[in-house]
Amino acid sequence: MPDLQPLLVGLHIVAPAVRTHGSDDLKRRRLRPLLRGEVTACQLFSEPDAGSDLASVRTRAVRDGDAWTVTGQKVWSSGAHHADLGEALVRTDPDAPKHKGLTLFLIDMRAPGVEVRPLRQMTGGASFNEVFLTGVRVPDADRIGPLNGGWKAAITSLSSERAALGARSTPYRPTWSNGSPSRPAAGAASHPRRGRASAAWTRRSRRRGWSTAATTWTRPPPRPSPSCW
């Protein structure tokens, strides 16, 4: 069974918002590939000046016929370097109160004008990115929810993310093939049953990943906590 990690943003964050707020056309085109793991997604919410205060996003979308032109910068975008789609919270009405001038879109991460720059971590790895959007054309058909209704749609994503993280972090104790909940002692590494126990643990963990995905998908989307409003 493949590693689920690259699929989690699509399954737990993007798909619930599309399901809850997207048009029938958007659901028909985007949900199945996300749920089947045929496309990967990233979350383009945070900006250099919009972190905890997410409603301060400045990335601008300007209407251009049946599409939008999006320009701005996102940051901390996990997995953007291998994502096919980005769920982007952008400002569509700069004159409205800040929570009311936002709209949520799906952006093709390979569209002209999208530049992903990995952020190198102390570990040597690079799982986060800066994402620069320069005149990126986004069809209006890829809007998630109503124009200037992006805050509500973003909260659906964030609530689903929180629920999925909670579900995945519930205590899970492996039981080794010798019946013990403890890992075999050092020196027992060559124990013939260790390899089997290890493989069983891995299989159970992966099944658990899928069942978390199924749980967040089959139940109604979680409600936001009052601090989100």
Ligand SMILES: Cc1cc2nc3c(=O)[nH]c(=O)nc-3n(C[C@H](O)[C@H](O)[C@H](O)COP(=O)(O)OP(=O)(O)OC[C@H]3O[C@@H](n4cnc5c(N)ncnc54)[C@H](O)[C@@H]3O)c2cc1C
């Ligand atoms: C593992 C990880 C993965 C992430 N992946 C993504 C992703 O894929 N996509 C994405 O868009 N974002 C992602 N983020 C970003 C994250 O969701 C937050 O938006 C971001 O970490 C907060 O913004 P900031 O770093 O600019 O901190 P700031 O908002 O500047 O906050 C810095 C500190 O100040 C405190 N603070 C802020 N405002 C106040 C206030 N008014 N009063 C008191 N204290 C305050 C905060 O609590 C914090 O301790 C990720 C973050 C982490 C840790």
